[in-house]
Amino acid sequence: MSGVKQKIKDLGLELPKPLEIPEGTVLPFPWISVRGERVFVSGHGPQNTDGTFAGPFGKVGADVSLDEAYDLARKTGLSILSSLERELGDLDRISGWCRVFGMVNAAPGFNQTPAVINGFTDLIHSVFEKDVARHTRSAVGMACLPFDIAVEIEAELLVSV
Amino acid sequence: MSGVKQKIKDLGLELPKPLEIPEGTVLPFPWISVRGERVFVSGHGPQNTDGTFAGPFGKVGADVSLDEAYDLARKTGLSILSSLERELGDLDRISGWCRVFGMVNAAPGFNQTPAVINGFTDLIHSVFEKDVARHTRSAVGMACLPFDIAVEIEAELLVSV
């Protein structure tokens, strides 16, 4: 088992199954695309381990509490790691996180988007070495997100080739 | 005629003229910027073939229907291809789409942003070879977009140098 995978297990976490795409939806793009050493990550949402989207759904600051949203950002990170493992074969091939764009489905007046996306950043730092985990970040409020998910994250990283 | 341009013509589609910038507006940046093999694409909106912004304008889910928004995302793709052709000379120089960020001017409660941006993704897949067309994507709802356009898309791609 790779070092990263072992750390995920040691933390009692589990990578979810591939996303179970809601019926009637067509998503004609890959979750991950590798071009040379660059790895592009499509916008992911939080998933349950069975692959369904994880709730609570709706607006953070109204339908979803800050603590719940933090946990959903962590779950979004696990979704991304799951997609990366399927594409790369081994999470230890990741040589550096680059850019993370954290999107929060925000109720009017909600301004704690960084505290939400910390659920993702804390996860990445807990399973990757410090210099690999290091990433720049924005954490901002969207008018809406697909399927009313509360958090969506896209990213770019580097892989050893 | 390049292969990509021929496919655009075969589909009965036409690349629009350069954007006719609304009066009183200053946009002090290029639509496309090439740095080495990387091609950066500024946020584009849907255009009519004469270069004006294409409507309907306003919020998808209120002022603009899903079908109309799908078509506007396709028109945004044609705007981007038009800018790329002017900058690169030949669309066949494109060696890979990388990242696509699809922004929808969303009415409150509208959550079908992926179905809108499929208008763009379907276009790219219909005129480029599969491995060139492949791109990761986010499709999310914005509070507002410039000039009340309904869809805006930014992207990054690779070019043979």
Next chain:
Amino acid sequence: MSGVKQKIKDLGLELPKPLEIPEGTVLPFPWISVRGERVFVSGHGPQNTDGTFAGPFGKVGADVSLDEAYDLARKTGLSILSSLERELGDLDRISGWCRVFGMVNAAPGFNQTPAVINGFTDLIHSVFEKDVARHTRSAVGMACLPFDIAVEIEAELLVSV
């Protein structure tokens, strides 16, 4: 003094101190991250020269005027330059701006987001050589931004290695 730093001084501008992070906030990511020749810039907000976030705060088009927002986008640019100088040592190492993503905390109906982000783009063009300053851009309206700042900008650029 580097050429870029001299130009900033000649314009009567001053780079702010490092961001004074609001109490109770944890931001577990770097403002700048360099990987090879690529420089990633986290989402920055406008700062006063003492390092605090600069107001007015809230929604552009309601709480914040267009002129004020233009100035806040310029101040966001100075924040980014300040972070870049601390990370790179010398702003003259910057060999090219690539991508700029300009986010405006927009009141309902506000559609002049490009005119806001021009405050950033005009600054970059006034202190860097034309071919270095050249960047693609989106300028869009967000539902909310952290700490109710009116403008946030993330970017990517290249550095000589």
